[in-house]
Amino acid sequence: MQHLVVPTFVLDAERRVIIWNKACERLTGIAASEVLGTSDHWQAFYEQPRHCLADILALGKTEELDALYVAHSEPGESTHGLKAENWCVMPRVKKRLYLAVDAGPIFDEDGTLLAVVETLRDNTEQKLAQMALHSLAVKDGLTGLANRRSFDERLEADWLHATREQTPLSLLLVDVDHFKLYNDTYGHQKGDSCLKAVAAVLDTHVFRPADLAARYGGEEFAVIMPTTDLDGALRVADRIREAVMELHLPHSASQSADWVTLSIGAASAVPTIDQSPADLITAADAALYRAKHAGRNRVLGGELVAAE
Numbered sequence: 462m463q464h465l466v467v468p469t470f471v472l473d474a475e476r477r478v479i480i481w482n483k484a485c486e487r488l489t490g491i492a493a494s495e496v497l498g499t500s501d502h503w504q505a506f507y508e509q510p511r512h513c514l515a516d517i518l519a520l521g522k523t524e525e526l527d528a529l530y531v532a533h534s535e536p537g538e539s540t541h542g543l544k545a546e547n548w549c550v551m552p553r554v555k556k557r558l559y560l561a562v563d564a565g566p567i568f569d570e571d572g573t574l575l576a577v578v579e580t581l582r583d584n585t586e587q588k589l590a591q592m593a594l595h596s597l598a599v600k601d602g603l604t605g606l607a608n609r610r611s612f613d614e615r616l617e618a619d620w621l622h623a624t625r626e627q628t629p630l631s632l633l634l635v636d637v638d639h640f641k642l643y644n645d646t647y648g649h650q651k652g653d654s655c656l657k658a659v660a661a662v663l664d665t666h667v668f669r670p671a672d673l674a675a676r677y678g679g680e681e682f683a684v685i686m687p688t689t690d691l692d693g694a695l696r697v698a699d700r701i702r703e704a705v706m707e708l709h710l711p712h713s714a715s716q717s718a719d720w721v722t723l724s725i726g727a728a729s730a731v732p733t734i735d736q737s738p739a740d741l742i743t744a745a746d747a748a749l750y751r752a753k754h755a756g757r758n759r760v761l762g763g764e765l766v767a768a769e
Contacts (some may be wrong), residue, residue, distance in 0.1 A: 465484060467580050468482065469482045469584075470496075471576050471578050472515045472519060472577045473575070473576050474575060476515070476519050477499060478500070479497070480493075481497060481502075488558075489505035489553060490551070493661040496710045502606060503554075505552075506549040506551060507552075512525060513562075514530075517543065518564045519577045523536045526689075529547070531548065532545065537635055539563070542563060543563070544563050546562065546584070547562070557585075559585045559587075560582065560583060560584065561581070561584045563579070563580045564577055564578070564580075577613070586652075603656060603657065604656055604676050606675050606682070607674065607675035609677060609678060610674070612677060612683055615673045616741075616742075619687045620732055620738040621769055622687065623730075628675025628731065629691075629729055629730065630689070630731075630732060631694035631700075632685055632694075632728050632745045633697070634677065634681065634682075634684065634748055635677075635681065635684065635698075635701065635725050636681050636724050637655065637680040637721065637722075637740070638721070638723060639714060640655075640680035642714035643655060643721065644715060646683060658710060659682065659705055659723070660674075660676065660710070662704045663682055663684065663701060665704070666700050666701050669686075670753060671687045673685040680703035684697070691762050694728075695762050698762070699725075701723065702725055702760055717757055724753045725749065726745045726752055727761070727763075728744035728748055728762060730764065741765055749761075
């Protein structure tokens, strides 16, 4: 095993390192002499003491897999081994790696555990590429917020959950006032910068993990807020509107203010089976229309009421 090109280490039945091959030295930056005869192998991968996959297999503590690994195989009758994947901080080489790990036991003729072999594969490049592709699929390329596809999927899921639990679901539709005039006056590059600045405000003020800020289309944005009633949605909307005003982005062509401003329509519902997510969008869009026609740079909202 010393000359295998695959990073490999072996633990005995007491979980002491008995083999730490050259490839493992290169991957971790830790020489075999530092870990042989010890149970300190975790230090090659993590900053705090924890079990590695070989430890879990040796101890039979497969219940720890969910807590310790982002992905793993389920222990099965057809194989005694385990597979898992995880981000490792690699303290000695000071770089974060995504490792695919295999652990397999070695038994004697009587079925007594003699050792556990753990092999490692650096899948960091593949994982980063996968994450980049996922980001392209779910994020808007200009603003970095969720894209329209992500918005549609999340709204559908949150609507179903709110219908089942009978909890409120709120939606904001956010429009940059007189954005066409802004583009005509300052050019499309400045227009893109304006949209990025507005998106950054949304990203800052929409901070609950369950909420979603998205680019809805053009100069329009949307915010989904589960378990939030209309009053709560209006408060968030007004904070967003004020934060954009405080950016003091000049807009000399605006017919509402000297700066870039927002009009926001809010709608909220405790969904019923007779309603759909489209009804919530229609209600928020109607509130946005009223906000624009009331002079812009304001927030208006309304409840989505169940049909009699």
